[in-house]
Amino acid sequence: MLLEAQAVSKAFDGFLAVRGVNFEVAAGEIVGIIGPNGAGKSTLFNCLAGEASPTAGRVRFDGADVTTATPEAHARMGMARTFQIPATFTDVTILDNVMVGAFLRHPHAAEARAAATRVLDFAGLAGVAHLRAATLGTPGRKRLEIARALATEPRLLLLDEALAGLTPAEIQRAIELVREIHRRGVTLVIVEHVMEVILALAQRIIVLNHGEVIASGAPDAVVDLPEVVEAYLGRSLTPRGPAGAGAC
C-alpha cells in the first residue's frame, strides 16, 4: 500500500473533527474523499499531508511511518499537495513558483529551470511562464498549484478541492490534466466538492460524515447508498444532466 491511514483521529479542543478513520490507497489508484461541509475532509487531508499531526492513529506512506513528519519531509518522500485556497507566490514569476518545487530534486538552478519549464509545458502554462504569478486568475492559480506540486516529482499527489470555483469548461480541461498526471504514474487522492469531478476521475471513493467514514467503494455504488444520500441532506448525488450540476 502506498498510503495507509490507521485509526486516524484529530481533536480540536475536545471536538473530534476526524474519528478513527481507516483507509488505504494502492499505488496507481485515484481515490476520492467526499462528504458534506464540516465532515472533516480538510482536517483528514492535513493529517495525511503532515500539516497537522493526528491526535491518535498512524499514517504510513510507502511503509514508513509519517504520522509526525514535517510537511517538507512529506515532499521529500514523494507526497505532494495543493491548497484549497491557492497559496501562489504572487510577487515572483510563474516559472519561479514552479522552480521552488523543482529545486527539491534538482539542486542546480539551470536543471531546476529546465525541469520547471517541462512541467509548465505539461500543465499548459508555458506561454505565461515569465509573467508575475499575481497576474493569474483563479483557474490559472489552481493550475499553477498543481504544476508546482508536480515539480516536486511526487509519487502521490493530494488535491484539496483543486477544481472548486472553476467554470464547467475549465473543469473539463482540469479533469483532462488530472487524467494525464495519473497516466504518468502518479497516484492521486482527491478531496472534492464537485461530484462531477469525483465521478469522472475516482476509481474508489470514501465518504466522510461527522469525521467518520460512512461508506466506501466504487463511485456509482456508493453515491446511491441511503446513508450517503442522507448525509447530503437527502439529495441524490447522481448528476442529473450532461452539465453535471452536482449536489453541492
Place this chain on the structure above:
Amino acid sequence: MTRPAGAGPASRDALAHAVGLRRSGWRWTILAAAALAAPLLLQGAFYHRVLALVVLAAISASAWNILGGYAGQISFGHAMFFGAGAYMPAFVYTHWHAAPALGLPLGVALSLAIAAVVGVPTFRLQGHYFSMATIAVAELIRILVSNWPLLGAAVGLQGPATARTVWDLTFRGSVTYYYLFLAVLAVLLGVTAWMERSRMGYYLRAIRAGERAARSLGVPARRYKLHALMLSAAFTAVAGSLYVVMIGFIDPDSGLGILISVEMVIVTALGGAGTLFGPLLGAAILIPLQQTANALFGGGGTGFTYIFYGGVIVLLCRFEPGGLLAIWHDRVAPAFRRRSASAVRHAA
C-alpha cells in the same frame, strides 16, 4: 513527469535569461565605475567622509536585506550583530594591544553565536516571534554592555589613534576607508547575487511569500531562515568592525543603539527590500541627508534623523511598501504589464 523539453519554450527561456543577465551586467559596470570615480569628483574631507558612510550603510543594509528583504524575516535588532563586530576590534586593541583587524573574525564569530541563540528557538514559529525576540535581545545586550566595565560600560572603547601597522586599519582621511568599504560591499553584493539565483534565493523568496506553501514544496524553512540569519549577521558584524576602525571609538549608543537597527530597516525599505540595488539606493539618499542634518544642527541632528525616519516609515507604509524601486518599476512597466495581462487572458 519527465518529458523531453519542448525546444521552443526552453530555448526562449534560456535566451531571455541571458539577455537579462547581460543587461543587468552593464548597469552594474556603470555603477561600479561611478563608485570608483566618486572621491575624485567630490573633493573635500566632508564629502569623502559622507561617501565612506554611504558605502558602510549600504553594507549593513545589504546584510540586513538577506534576511529581512529576501527571506521576509524582519529584524529590528541587527544592532546586536553590528555591535558584536564593532566592539571586538576595540576590545582586542584595548585589552591585548592587538591589531583591530584581528577583532573582525572574532566579531563575526560572536555574531554567529548570537544569531544561533536568537534564531534557533524563534524560527520554529511562524509570524512575529522572531521580530519581537530581536528587539528584546538587542536591547538586553545594549543594557548589559552599558554596565560592563570590561567593555567600557557607558563610556565605550577606543581604537588606536595612529597606525602601528597596516593591520590597525587606521588611515588618515576617509578615502582609504571608502575604497576598503567598497571592496567589502562588492564581495557582499557578489554573494547576494549568487544567492539570488541559486536554490537558496528561491527558497528564501518562497518562505517570504508563504511559509506553509513553501514547506509543502519541500523547503526546510527553519534551516533556510537560520542560514539567512547567519549570513546576514556575519556581514552586519563586518560592517560594525569597519565602522569602528574608521571612527576609532565605540560606545553603547553608536554600536548597539536601536537607531542602528532602524537605519538598516529604513535604508533597505526606502530603496526596495529583497532587491540587490535597493539598499544601495536607500543608503545613497538617506546617509547624505542624515550627515547634512548632523553638520547643520550638531547633536540636534539625531533628533532630526528620528523625525525623518518616522516620516519615511509612514510614507512607505501608506504609498509603496516596495520602496523606490517598486515605484520606478510600476511607472516604467505598466505598458509591458498591460500586454502581459492580455496574454494571460488568452492563455488561461
